[in-house]
């Protein structure tokens with residue numbers, strides 16, 4: 045369990061984190077989401093006692109992390125995947141970590157297997173790809189079999205197979221009852237990995253919510269309907285709270301009715317349906333809706349003469365300036 049209460053961090057005049065309160069609970073993957081510069085790393089450093097809060101406090105399993113008796117058993121951390129001795133092999137790196145924390149050699153072999161590094165464990169970590177480095181970072185975090193995992197952008201640099209692997213690993217670790225807290229600046233990525241979300245922009249909490257709520261809070265999704273009798277179906281469907289828009293001769297976009305209701309209505313009226321597809325609200329769209337109230341953040345937009353990509357617009361809403369958006 046991670047509990048942040050009124051956390052604040054100032055660097056001179058710069059407020060990196062402002063009055064941040066949230067909870068990451070055991071048994072769920074909590075995504076810490078925000079654009080670059082939103083204050084995620086600073087918050088993670090405060091959780092781990094690497095930065096001292098200017099105000100407020102944060103507790104891990106009920107106490108400050110630096111008061112932990114066996115820190116590697118309590119919290120597994122990956123802040124900087126590349127923080128390894130490049131001349132050492134992956135196995136030696138993990139063994140050195142294990143030995144200084146009273147962890148067995150057997151556990152080292154276990155985590156090597158768990159993260160899929162068995163074939164390269166005797167190779168020097170300096171020659172590792174970014175993805176292999178991430179796996180080694182995760183192996184280090186898992187060494188102490190910790191109750192809580194804190195991972196900064198763990199998906200960075202992984203190939204699609206690696207991304208799938210880490211998603212299921214994190215979900216499994218949470219299902220075992222652990223607290224899994226990971227940061228990302230990608231909403232779409234979080235949707236596939238996390239269930240609980242702590243969304244920050246400019247060091248402030250924008251929302252503490254769930255992926256399901258973000259989607260549900262967005263404007264209702266439409267149902268895409270294809271039928272050779274579109275005019276007749278439209279007449280059947282129109283009514284209070286329903287909008288029916290013809291997007292082609294045989295295609296309607298319907299809001300205000302579920303696909304089941306549309307299917308039933310068509311059957312009752314004896315009309316043929318060739319397609320009935322609920323349109324999923326994209327998470328980026330849902331995120332835009334959620335953060336629309338934070339319009340003061342969007343005042344950065346005039347810097348850009350062009351609207352930019354959807355990702356840039358999302359980030360602009362959440363408080364990033366263009367210079368903070370990675371290329």
Ligand SMILES: Nc1ncnc2c1ncn2[C@@H]1O[C@H](COP(=O)(O)OP(=O)(O)OP(=O)(O)O)[C@@H](O)[C@H]1O
Pocket residue numbers: 055058059060078079080081082083084085086087229
């Ligand atoms: N040591 C420091 N001195 C001054 N400002 C800092 C320091 N560390 C961070 N900041 C500023 O605090 C803000 C939050 O930074 P932080 O690195 O925590 O954000 P982030 O969400 O982790 O971003 P990223 O995804 O780029 O790592 C940024 O504006 C950053 O420039």
